Amino acid sequence: MKVIEGVNFPSYLFSSLIAGYVMMTVDMMLDGFFGLFGTYREYLNIVRQFGLFDGYEGLAMAIGHTINSLVLALIFVNKRIYNKIPAKSGLIKGVIFGIVWHVCVLVVLLIFSLGGAKFAINMLSSSYRGQFSLFLLHMVWGGTLGLLYTPQEN
Helix, strand or coil, X not given: CHHHCCCCHHHHHHHHHHHHHHXXXXXXXXXXXXXXXXXXXXXXXXXXXXXXXXCCHHHHXXXXXXXXXXXHHHHHHCHHHHHHCCCCCHHHXXXXXXXXXXXXXXXXXXXXHHCCCHHHHHHHCCCHHHHHHHHHHHHHHHHHHHHHCCCCCC
16 A cells, blocks of 8 residues: 555554644643643534534544544655655654644635635634644644654665
């Protein structure tokens, strides 16, 4: 399979699961720190607003976030992508990836919101502090991913 060719699969699995967990934990543990973080509450409110997973919103958010981390980390660990990120340190590669990923998320949300997608509109309408928190959290996710991922040896 071309997508995972050249990927250290055990390292990918471990690093992506831990990175997703760290991102979510930082968001919860630092909720309110300098008025930042706590973005999980916004996700829960959006899920409730749409009536999804009634009574299981927190579980759905945690499972969904874990799946997102697993799937999106595949982009980072792809040898062609990983080797093109201009840094030697895995940590710095991951932080750069997290920043680029955040910009991509914003662009996609903007495009979808212009088309009237309510979820995207809700996400983009969060406060500047919420937006900055998400930016920092994507850096935490990418940094953790890059720090823990060990590329496959050639």
